[in-house]
Amino acid sequence: MNTTTLTPQLILTSLTRIVHPVYGIDVVNLGTIYGIELDGEIVTITVAHASDDPTVRREVEARIESRLKFRHPGLFAVRFDISNDPPWREDFITAEGRLQLINPLPDTDEETTTTDLMETLKYVVDPEVGVNIVDLGLVYDVDLTDTHAVITMTLTTPGCPLHATIEEAARRVIETRHPAITAIDVNLVWEPPWDTEMITDEGRKALGW
Incomplete structure (x- = not known):
């Protein structure tokens, strides 16, 4: 609050x-x-x-x-x-x-789960790659305690110039689609370092691999 x-x-x-x-x-x-x-x-x-x-x-x-x-x-x-x-x-x-x-916003009183938040983060697309950050393998963990969400994620490179844009997009999409969430922390980490093996099958399809 x-x-x-x-x-x-x-x-x-x-x-x-x-x-x-x-x-x-x-x-x-x-x-x-x-x-x-x-x-x-x-x-x-x-x-x-x-x-x-x-x-x-x-x-x-x-x-x-x-x-x-x-x-x-x-x-x-x-x-x-x-x-x-x-x-x-x-x-x-x-x-x-x-x-x-x-993609209509949810209109429900059902309790939000970490799975819901992970699905919501699929609306955030890495603008350089054109694939959402979940299928790109950038989201390492989602934790939810009461109305406090903590997103642990990385970027394709530590020097990615779009880090602030992606982080803000992650916050905004959760705030908008899950109004019961009142606190959101986005923790950027560099271990383990991201590599292409972390891309999901859906992400590979989107990339044409």
């Missing part, structure tokens, strides 16, 4: 963990969040609803309120300013949101 000083950016980041029950896209990349205003311990979310169904609307607001209060226990109240100016349209969905349409 986040106990640091609240900012609109922190609130926005937390909102990316909230999946719309109809679209399977987080509410930020769905394009429904129009504004965030903080007044002390009260946050007002300006939101446009993507559904006309009152039940869905109430569910979205309930998810936002419960998630924000869980991640930011210092919040006293979450208020909503429902906006129809402009009305929400599907072309408000971001490029990342459209990727989520292809």
Whole structure:
């Protein structure tokens, strides 16, 4: 849970963990969040609803309120300013949101497992090789204790210029697809050193080997 000083950016980041029950896209990349205003311990979310169904609307607001209060226990109240100016349209969905349409975010209360996290990390592709980091053999271990995930991984070379990009992508994909995870550590290690023998059969197929 986040106990640091609240900012609109922190609130926005937390909102990316909230999946719309109809679209399977987080509410930020769905394009429904129009504004965030903080007044002390009260946050007002300006939101446009993507559904006309009152039940869905109430569910979205309930998810936002419960998630924000869980991640930011210092919040006293979450208020909503429902906006129809402009009305929400599907072309408000971001490029990342459209990727989520292809691979919908999980919308379940089932407990996350290390297997789930390993599958999620397959969405992270090494941009130099074009293969996901799991099938490339870069992920050595995934540990999960309550809501704390620890990813132990390596890179193809210690001097890989994309290490920060890959590490951030690993964090982001877990944060987005597993909103119950509240802490993520990515440990880069160099022992054992990576070599091509670590590539899985699926990775070899992707490489054309």
